[in-house]
Amino acid sequence: MESPQSLSRTPVGVVVDGYSAGKFLPAAFRRLGAEVLHLQSTPEFLSTVAPPDLSPYLANVVHQDLERTAKELAEYAPVCVLPGQETGVMPADLIAERMGLPGNGSALSLARRDKYEMIETLRRAGIHCAHQLKSSDTQEIVAWAERETGYPVVVKPLSSASTDGVFICRDADDIRTAAAAVLGTYDIFERRNTEVVVQSCLQGTEYIVDVVRGPGGGRHVCGVWEYEKTDIGAKRIYDKDILLAPDSEPVAALVAYLDTVLEALEIRFGAAHAEIIMTPQGPALVEIGARLNGLMDPGFHDVCMDGNQADLLALACVRPDAYARRFTGKTMYRKRREALVYHGQTSLDGVVAAIDEQVLAEISALDTVHLAVPRATPGDRLRPTTDLLSSPLRVFMTADDRAQLTADHQRILALKDAVFRLA
Incomplete structure (x- = not known):
């Protein structure tokens, strides 16, 4: 481990709870010549999700109390404190505020985490919501x-x-x-x-809108995706996320609405991932996370768009002047290729004995497949899909032509269950 003194000229970022998409931040910082420290917000790692890989980090600091943690982090002179997933949002707000670093403050931290307080805050601001x-x-x-x-x-x-x-x-x-x-x-x-x-129950089509806000509050939209979902009983199950062109309907209305949400919740710095339904009365927020999109894959987003949230967030922290020059005011992504993310559904029920590597390789070899990720491993219990957590396969797909995506998606539907051999 390098000492804080040896890092005096190297920018250091802090990631709180580097689970989920937070795992992409160390590489993003290092591409800019910076290092990253991990802050664990709980005494033990969460048992319900895979623990973060600590190998890319300078060190792992276990959060105890605000003053002690701020003092320990101050030895590294960090340029930012960022949440790696939802549990990191409130600690990141508090610590960044305490250390005088860019952030969103703690006054509305609860409204950025608690779904009831989130919607009530919008209602008080006169924003259309449930x-x-x-x-x-x-x-x-x-x-x-x-x-x-x-x-x-x-x-x-x-x-x-x-x-x-x-x-x-x-x-x-x-x-x-x-x-x-x-x-x-x-x-x-x-x-x-x-x-x-x-x-x-908000009626209408649901969309993802991902953004980064940099120094001075400049807002860049990193992508807008349309959800396709399937209703099974009391559950609405994710099927596909489809990338929209920035000049297509209803992108402008979604983004304009999101700008009001960001202001109401005081999300003024960092990444945000919003889910919005376009109702007959206009856009309405489902919920927003003041952190990276948990389903983001940076390489995939770089291929189908002109950048990804992790790299842009790192740029805003490590080189704020460069970010401000590139993203002045309110800017939009550029769509380079057609893209979709498929969330595999299954009716299988049993213990996974093995992954059929031949079938997985056949899916991965399809021209449109950027990345295919089994989310169940040998020994896991596979159950019929009821939510994103029980989706056993995720496939990131991109092509120049929508018809190519459709054809390969149909092939994946025929192969998906064969990826898993049950005991």
């Missing part, structure tokens, strides 16, 4: 739905992700089933669900 209630009382939830919104409604945890614990409820029995499935359990970040959020 109607909602927070409660631990199933009967209160049923009464509210039948009095205020009618069915369907969405029931979900306060602070989970990847559609974990999200239910579409079409009657009172569905609400009771959903509440029973969530209340008293733990979300994927090991937070106990003592209450749930129930919201009016």
Whole structure:
């Protein structure tokens, strides 16, 4: 490990909880001649997700209290403190604020994490959003739905992700089933669900909008994707994310709406990943994360667009003047190729004995496939897909022609289950 003194001329970034897409930040910083320190926000790594690989980091600091952590990090003179995933958002806000570094402040940290507070903050700002209630009382939830919104409604945890614990409820029995499935359990970040959020079910097509805000608040849109989803019972399951051209409908309206959301939630520096539904009344936020898109693959985004969130975020931190010159005001990505991300679904149920490397190689060899990633490994229990967490295969696809993507996607549908050999 290098000493802080030996790094006095090397910019150092801090990543809090480098799970998920946070794993791409060390390489992004190093491409700019910078180093990265890892800050672990919990005494032990989370058991519900794969632990971060600490090998690219200078060191791993375990967060204890604000003053002690700030003092320990100050020895490295960091240029930024960034969340690597959702659990890192609030600690990153606090520590960056305490150390006088670029960030979003702590005043609205809870609204950037808690899905109820998030929507209430938008409502207070006069921004179009869902109607909602927070409660631990199933009967209160049923009464509210039948009095205020009618069915369907969405029931979900306060602070989970990847559609974990999200239910579409079409009657009172569905609400009771959903509440029973969530209340008293733990979300994927090991937070106990003592209450749930129930919201009016927004009707319309859902989109992803990814952005980076740099020094001075300049906003660059890193991509807009259209979700295609499948409804199976009370679950709405991801199928495909399709990249849109920046001049296509309804990109301009989505981005203009998101700009109001960013201001209301005081997301003024760093990355953000928003999910927005275009309703008949206009755009409405599903939720936003003040961090990188958890499904991003930098190489894939570089191929189909003109950059990726991780590299742009690193540039904003390490070379803020260069970022400000390149992204002045409000700027948009450039679409280079057609692209989609396929989230494999399965009806298989059993323990994975092996990955069929021949089948995986056949998928990977398709002209449009940039990357195929099995998300279940030998020894894992494969269950019928109900959310992103139980999707066993992710395939990043890009081509010059949409028809090529469609043809290869159909081939992947025929092969996907054969990737996994069950015991």
